[in-house]
C-alpha cells in the first residue's frame with residue numbers, strides 16, 4: 325500500500341506534492357519522490373521520508389506534477405526503486421500503487437524491443453508500455469498499456485509537453501479533488517483536504533483525464549459521468565478512514581489482510597518454504613523465534629506445524645535465544661518480525677547464520693534488515709501497521725504459518741480439503757467477529773474498572789491468551805497475565821477473587837471439557853469470568869458471567885477469530901480508560917535496541 329498524488333493548476337506543483345505526500349505517509353514511508361514538468365520532466369526521489377524530501381529536494385519548477393510515498397513490495401527501498409519511474413526518453417513519468425502480476429512476461433517483451441530497465445520494480449514496465457503505445461494521444465496510450473497489465477494499480481501519468489495528467493485505477497483506490505483552476509489526484513482524501521473537500525471517487529476501470537480546468541472520466545474508451553462528493557472528515561479522521569484510532573482501523577482491515585496474504589501464496593505453485601527439499605538437504609530440526617506479538621504467533625505456529633506436519637518445532641524468545649540458545653547447524657530457523665528491525669530478533673538471526681543455520685524470515689516490511697540477513701523472506705501482506713499494538717500483522721503471520729504447514733500436511737485428503745475451504749472462509753468469519761462489537765464493548769466497560777486480569781487458554785489457544793493479555797497491557801495499562809489454564813491452580817489461584825476477572829478462551833477442541841472444569845474452579849473462587857466461546861455453545865452461558873461468541877471454525881483456525889475478539893476487547897477497554905491507544909507510553913512500534 326503506497327500513496328500517490330498529482331497536481332495540475334496555476335501554482336507551482338512541488339509544495340502541494342510534498343504536503344499531500346506527508347498526509348499519506350500512513351500508507352507507506354520507506355521512500356518517496358516527485359516529478360514536475362515544465363516542458364521537460366525533472367524527477368527527485370530517494371529512500372527517505374517526506375520531511376527529508378522537503379528539506380533536501382531542489383526546487384523543481386512546473387505547475388503539473390506527480391508524487392509517491394512508498395511501501396515497498398517489489399524491489400527493496402532504494403533511490404532507483406523509488407517512484408516516479410520513467411520511460412527510456414524521460415518524457416513519461418508514472419507513480420503507481422499496486423502489484424503487477426505479469427511483470428516478467430511484459431519486461432522480457434519490452435527488453436526484446438529495446439527498452440532499458442534501471443529498477444527492480446514491477447511499476448517501471450508501465451511508462452515503457454505507454455511509450456510503446458504512444459501515438460500522439462496520452463490517454464489512449466495509457467488505455468493500451470493497461471490492457472496488457474495484469475494485477476492491481478492506481479497510477480498517475482505525467483508527460484512532458486502534455487498539459488494534463490492521466491489517472492487510472494483497478495483494485496487500488498484513487499480520487500480526484502476538484503479545485504478552482506487547479507485539480508488534484510490522490511490515493512485517499514487526507515492528501516487533498518488542505519485544498520478542497522470536493523471529491524470524485526474513480527471506480528474500477530476508470531481513466532481520468534485531468535487538466536487545470538477540466539476533469540473527464542473515460543471507461544472502455546468512452547466518457548462517463550462520476551458523482552462529486554463533499555468530504556466532511558478532518559484530515560486526521562481521513563487518515564484513519566473514519567476510525568477513531570489506527571488500532572481500530574487496522575483491526576477492521578483484517579479480512580482484507582487475510583485475503584491478501586493468502587492470495588499471495590495460494591496463487592503461487594511454489595511452496596512457501598520447500599520443506600521436503602530442505603529435509604533432503606539435511607535439515608533435521610525446525611525452530612521459530614521472535615519477540616512480543618510475533619512470538620505469540622510463533623507459539624501458535626508450533627501447534628499448527630506439529631499437528632499438520634507431525635515434526636517437532638522448537639519455539640524461542642529471540643532476546644533469550646541470543647544468550648543461551650542451542651544453535652544446531654542443520655536447523656531451519658524461522659524468524660517472525662513485523663517490522664524486520666527488532667534488535668533482539670536480528671541478533672538471533674546473525675547468531676544462527678554464523679553457525680550455518682538456514683534462516684527464513686516472515687516479515688511485513690519489504691527491504692527491512694531481517695530480509696537482508698535471511699536466506700529467504702516470506703512477506704505478510706498486512707500493509708503499514710501504524711498503531712504500536714500489533715493486530716493485523718499477527719493474523720497475517722498466522723496465515724503464512726498455516727500455508728507453510730498445509731503445503732506439506734500429513735492430514736488426509738478430506739481434512740485437507742475442509743481446511744482449505746475454511747481458510748477461504750476465514751475473512752468472512754473474522755468479519756462476523758467485527759460485526760459483533762456490541763457485546764465486546766459491554767465487556768470492555770466492565771473490565772475497564774479492574775487493575776488485574778488473567779487470560780487463560782489451552783492448546784493452540786494458550787498463545788492467544790498470552791496475546792490477549794499483551795494487547796490489554798499495552799493499550800489499557802491494566803496488569804494482565806496470560807496463562808495456560810491448567811497452570812492457574814499451581815499458584816495464580818492465590819490472586820483470584822472479586823477484583824481479579826478472568827478471560828477464558830473456550831475452544832470446541834480436545835481441551836473443551838478441561839476448560840469447563842477450570843472455569844468452575846475459578847468461579848468457585850469468586851473471580852468474575854468472561855468466556856470467549858463458539859456460537860451455539862449452550863453450556864458456557866450457565867458458567868460464565870459474560871460470553872463473547874465467535875463463529876464456529878475448525879479448531880486449528882480458532883486462534884484467528886479469538887485473537888480478533890481479544891484485540892477489540894483490549895481496544896474498547898483502553899478507550900473506556902481514556903488511554904492514548906495508538907501510541908502507548910514507554911513503547912515503540914519497532915524496538916531497535918536490545
Ligand code: AGP
Nearest residue numbers: 616617618661662663666713714
Ligand atoms: C506488539 O503489539 C508490540 N508492538 C511488540 O510486542 C511487538 O510485537 C514486538 O516488539 C515485535 O516486533 P516485530 O514483530 O516488529 O519484530
